Amino acid sequence: MANDGWDTPMAMVDIVILTWKDDALHVALLQRDKAPEKGRAALVGGFVHMTEDLDLDDAVSRILKEKAGLTDVFVEQLYSFGGANRDARGWSITVTYLALMPLERIQSLDRDDIVLMPIPSRSSLPFDHDRIVDKALERLRDKGIYSTLPAKLLPSTFTLADLQRVYEVTTGKRFDMANFRRKMTDLAIAETGEMSRDTRRPAALYRLREGALLFDRAI
Amino acid sequence: MANDGWDTPMAMVDIVILTWKDDALHVALLQRDKAPEKGRAALVGGFVHMTEDLDLDDAVSRILKEKAGLTDVFVEQLYSFGGANRDARGWSITVTYLALMPLERIQSLDRDDIVLMPIPSRSSLPFDHDRIVDKALERLRDKGIYSTLPAKLLPSTFTLADLQRVYEVTTGKRFDMANFRRKMTDLAIAETGEMSRDTRRPAALYRLREGALLFDRAI
DNA sequence: CTAATAGTGTCTTTTAGACAATATATC
């Protein structure tokens, strides 16, 4: 071990957990049980533990598990923020991650210290978490147009209408229904054979095809 | 100040400086003057200094200045790597950056401890710097197709043939000359009025247009 | 004049975008 007593920044990870509820993006926040900002809802995050974590991905998995009870989460690294003033405790670096999951995953946790805040009307968050959420939305918007990233917000099966709404909200674009369906069936999704009966005329249920993350062209 | 004596990882930044020489990508490395890996060429990098740096961008600027004598460099954040085994001194986090510059900037430094290693035939680097360089190349390849990023490797004026070669090498694709020229003049570049006389028939010199970083479509 | 490289014109194929038409369920 090499670093007891050095003067080096605090190191943490913060995870922007996004999901899809009531036709809108929501960010999952955790009520803080400790100072600073005790009681306020903030991003799920925590310090890197040198003894428990072998690398940053380990730290993310551990924190998701310990603080939110989540395992096997789809995450990708987002951006790192570091500075003297982003946390009142002093110079800190946070490596941030984007996590996308269907609403059911969060609801089944059945915890009253986890709150879902709708993105369009979100109120301000502690620390520099607003900026981090902005970065996550930017990533989702930019990558959405040529990847299946937005689909990770939905359950494993979904209708094409669901998928189109998610893509329209995350990317901020409007899509023609016929063209959207053709591209998605070409590039990313497959029929399950099941039907959804939530609408007047039942709709076919689709799932993501294996390995379909990045497209070779835009949606 | 809050963190004297905590057990927290070392925090550093590493910068992948890429440039263009002899029709090939090169990475600029610095001969290390201290242990570990003293004497070997490695990425330009250093520890975050909590007293001198207000944020991560400050640390990058300071380190580029102090270690390589470079100022006003085009950089963008790349990725963060952290773990117990990436540096022999213990658990560390490095926030890495991609820097692109024309060869002249490096040559005018006139330093014999800075080496240019050609990418196609590069030998292995200390620490996890190979992985970091790979990430930089991946970023350049992915972003090259729809941005002017590769052009930052060239001097402020360049011929279309130069530009095409840079794009072909960084993206790994081949472009039809006529189509490439049309798209570039449409999207990103403007004539300077000057001519280059390095070839049999002189070629028009171009420059990047203001604000042209991201395209709305692929090259 | 020839070689070498810069630069243009134009045709074909593919993709994007718009929009009309049809299908299948519920009420």
Add this chain to the structure above:
DNA sequence: GATATATTGTCTAAAAGACACTATTAG
């Protein structure tokens, strides 16, 4: 059968890709 929403068909415009052609210099 009316209504709502799912799903398909087809036309047009734009972009991508291929390739032949012309232009301008040095030697």
